[in-house]
Amino acid sequence: xxxxxxxxxxxxxxxxxxxxxxxxxxxxxxxxxxxxxxxxxxxxxxxxxxxxxxxxxxxxxxxxxxxxxxxxxxxxxxxxxxxxxxxxxxxxxxxxxxxxxxxxxxxxxxxxxxxxxxxxxxxxxxxxxxxxxxxxxxxxxxxxxxxxxxxxxxxxxxxxxxxxxxxxxxxxxxxxxxxxxxxxxxxxxxxxxxxxxxxxxxxxxxxxxxxxxxxxxxxxxxxxxxxxxxxxxxxxxxxxxxxxxxxxxxxxxxxxxxxxxxxxxxxxxxxxxxxxxxxxxxxxxxxx
Numbered sequence: 445x446x447x448x449x450x451x452x453x454x455x456x457x458x459x460x461x462x463x464x465x466x467x468x469x470x471x472x473x474x475x476x477x478x479x480x481x482x483x484x485x486x487x488x489x490x491x492x493x494x495x496x497x498x499x500x501x502x503x504x505x506x507x508x509x510x511x512x513x514x515x516x517x518x519x520x521x522x523x524x525x526x527x528x529x530x531x532x533x534x535x536x537x538x539x540x541x542x543x544x545x546x547x548x549x550x551x552x553x554x555x556x557x558x559x560x561x562x563x564x565x566x567x568x569x570x571x572x573x574x575x576x577x578x579x580x581x582x583x584x585x586x587x588x589x590x591x592x593x594x595x596x597x598x599x600x601x602x603x604x605x606x607x608x609x610x611x612x613x614x615x616x617x618x619x620x621x622x623x624x625x626x627x628x629x630x631x632x633x634x635x636x637x638x639x640x641x642x643x644x645x646x647x648x649x650x651x652x653x654x655x656x657x658x659x660x661x662x663x664x665x666x667x668x669x670x671x672x673x674x675x676x677x678x679x680x681x682x683x684x685x686x687x688x689x690x691x692x693x694x695x696x697x698x699x700x701x702x703x704x705x706x707x708x709x710x711x712x713x714x715x716x717x718x719x720x721x722x723x724x725x726x727x728x729x730x731x732x
Contacts, residue, residue, distance in 0.1 A: 469517040476513025480506040546583070552603035553582035561607045571605035573597045615648060616680050618673050620687050623666030625701035630659060633669055633700045640694035641671050646683050648674040666703050 484502040557580065562568045567576050568587070575587030575595050585602050587595040610616075620641070624633045634657050641647070641655060649655070653674040660670035671691065675683045695702060 465520050465522075469520045472513050472516050472520065476510050476516075480509035480513075483509060549583045549599045552599035553580070553584075555603060556580060556585070556599060557582075562609045562612070566609050566611040568610065569608040570597075570602045573602060573605075611677055614677055615653070615674055616677050618675060618680065618684050618687070619660075620671040620673070620684070620691055621660060621668050622671075622691050622695060623663060623668050623702060624695065625703045626667060628667075628700050630667060630669065632698060633695060636694040636698040636700065637669060637671050637691050640690040641673065641687055643690075644683065644687060646675055646679045648676070 484506040487505055488502040556562075562577055562580075564577050564579060568574070573585075573587065573595060575589045575593075577585060577587055579586045582599070584599055585597045587597065589595065620637075622633070622637060624630070638655070638657050647655060655671060655673045657669070657671050659667060661668040671687070673683075673687075692702070
């Protein structure tokens with residue numbers, strides 16, 4: 445049986461067309477794979493980005509290029525990509541709405557990794573979250589409190605509040621406040637405090653940050669004398685504890701009174717007489 449030449453020509457044309465389409469599709473996939481890997485490596489080679497963020501952005505770039513290549517391949521094979529993209533867009537929207545809380549944590553994690561308001565090892569406070577940062581991922585920040593309680597905080601909670609970083613600056617200021625009696629000699633008290641604090645070698649004494657001493661307030665029951673000093677951040681708490689103890693001992697040695705809160709009551713003559721009469725009546729009843 446002889447084949448019709450027209451049929452043979454049509455078959456050859458069909459094979460040629462689909463062969464070229466398949467070759468083009470394979471070339472697009474290979475190009476997408478190569479370009480995706482290359483861009484991913486470029487992103488991961490950026491030195492300014494965090495390792496976690498490098499991995500995330502590198503993978504995101506790679507798969508975005510592969511997705512574009514896959515859509516182009518489907519177009520080469522005759523698939524109507526417009527309707528497919530519409531379906532994928534609707535599915536993506538539905539998934540995004542279902543996972544909006546998780547996605548907000550990812551977005552917050554990306555911003556934290558890019559802007560870096562804190563690093564691992566820093567002590568931070570954000571909203572109700574306080575502690576030393578142990579790890580930062582795309583979804584959550586993990587911290588330990590000073591009493592070793594572990595906190596797993598969603599990134600959106602950390603990002604959406606003010607972040608106080610107690611370790612970012614290398615130096616910090618300490619105010620040591622001592623209340624003395626109104627009857628004590630202020631200059632004598634300040635000299636005792638200055639002598640006690642001046643013995644500490646951990647203080648910063650550069651221009652503008654040398655120790656200063658002044659009366660801070662006239663409180664209800666005391667005159668508050670303040671010593672304002674600067675120290676390295678790593679020494680902050682130990683210096684604060686040591687100097688609080690040292691200044692108290694220095695004031696005791698100098699004979700300066702650290703008063704307790706007191707309250708003075710003034711009674712009118714009529715009220716005093718009434719109270720006296722009441723006491724007399726009770727005494728008479730007991731005697732009877």
